[in-house]
Amino acid sequence: MKNYWHSVVLEKDYCTGCTHCLDRCPTQAIRIVEGKAQIIEERCIDCGECLRVCPYHAKGALVSNLDILKNYKYTVALPAVSFYGQFPEEYAMNTIYNGLLDLGFDEVYDTAHAAELLSVYESEVLDKEKLNKPLISTYCPVITRLIQIKYPALIDNIIKLEAPMEISARHVRKRLISEGYNDADIGIIYITPCPAKVTSIKDPIGINKSNIDEAVSTEEIYYKIMKIIDKIVPSKQIQTATGKGIGWARVGGQSYAMGIEDYIAVDGIDEVIKVLESMELGKLSSLDFFEGYACVNGCVGGPLNVENTFIGKNRIRKLTKLYGMDEPITIDIDLIPENMEWYTPIEPMPIFKLDKDFKVALEKMAKIEEFTQMLPGINCGACGAPNCRVLAEDVVNGFARIENCIFLNKNRGW
């Protein structure tokens, strides 16, 4: 069995066993067992919905903190594209990037520039090849994982391109090694808006190993920058992206940068699920491209960001204008598959299957139906499962007992 690495974790001390997260989880990966939430690892897609709704902040994301800088001889910061939308508008992005140097990084690479290069490459791929339409963006890793576990028939629609952070990291690492640095001495650190990207670094899809070493949260960096912000003296020109790259931080920015006509850009995991359902039915084959985001408003809405998502979105819109949507893009990374694409296949992960053996699966299914009929169907969550049917499944799989249902208990007078 594959070991799953997850960024979303539960801090048990804070969990009260309330059922807020149960119902929010799009893959039904949470159960309350003995008064505490538990995450079923193989089901979790690291979307961070539970993290967002937990009233007790008992859900966290495994990220590193800035102390890790001392583990490397040369460190490079890769701020997420949505980092652009986090700071008050009076501070220029180049100043903030220079502030990262003050925090101890040796170099900062503008990930939004990698995003715009990817836009150029991506639109070439789209024009050139007869691929399954609509092509599905891999930018939000939650959506790729959701397709692996729930919509395997759509795997062939996924456009197997790397994320801007990974393109940046590949490029920077190659350059540093050619300049004489030891691979092990280089620390490439992503500043992340969400737990899903951390998982993409530790347990990537489409590649064997990420070129990024660690991830720290936008939150941590934000507060450290704000403390020194008035003292930053910009010494270097680090900011290089045009509006096309910066736009990737919000919904639709990717498609816009690529200049596609027939696309839809969808945000919020529930809405994405609805669209994938239709796509599986072949309803959307007139579209060329689909970008979906687990978070409302896209990456600016990431749970590890600081700024209100709508404010962030508005700032990104203004910044795309400021840095120019029609400015020429400097092609300083070769637009070849080696730099831009995934090289390992995307495997389906059919976690919902009841059994490998078809006959056993059928028997289990019959029992699930039987138990579901017995249960009250009000999906209260008091048993610890998100709804009655899931409890029935858990009972049949031996993970729970039907007596966990408080209504059945009441009726039997236990």
Added chain:
Amino acid sequence: MKSYYKNDENVAMKLHYDVVRDDFSRAGEASSKIKMMLRQLAIDANIQRRIAIATYEAEINLVIHSYGGSIDVFIKPDCIEVYIEDVGPGIENVERAMSKGFSTATNVAREMGFGAGMGLPNMEKVCDTFVIESTLNVGTQIKMVVNY
């Protein structure tokens, strides 16, 4: 000419759903339940998808055109069979109904985004065997088989 009959032999599991006419807000629920079950049974992804399309289109047709009907799914060791039966106006010209883009859907249905005239052609396209029989003013019966 293949004729419509329900083949009860070797059925490993039967699913049955009733579909109510004009209930647009629930249209698609039965087919989505069927899909979830096939997913749990670890039926091949492509077959899941074909059955999902077949049952979804049929369900929409029942909602739009029939006076009410049912979907039966027989899961067998070598194939999945879907039986659609309704009470309704029947189809006047089956051959014409099977052609792409032909639709008799009402304006109400079209306003809801249905009635593009692709339902029956799509159903036929995704299955290995497709049988349709219709009697005017009585109803329509469809059998669809997808082999593993």
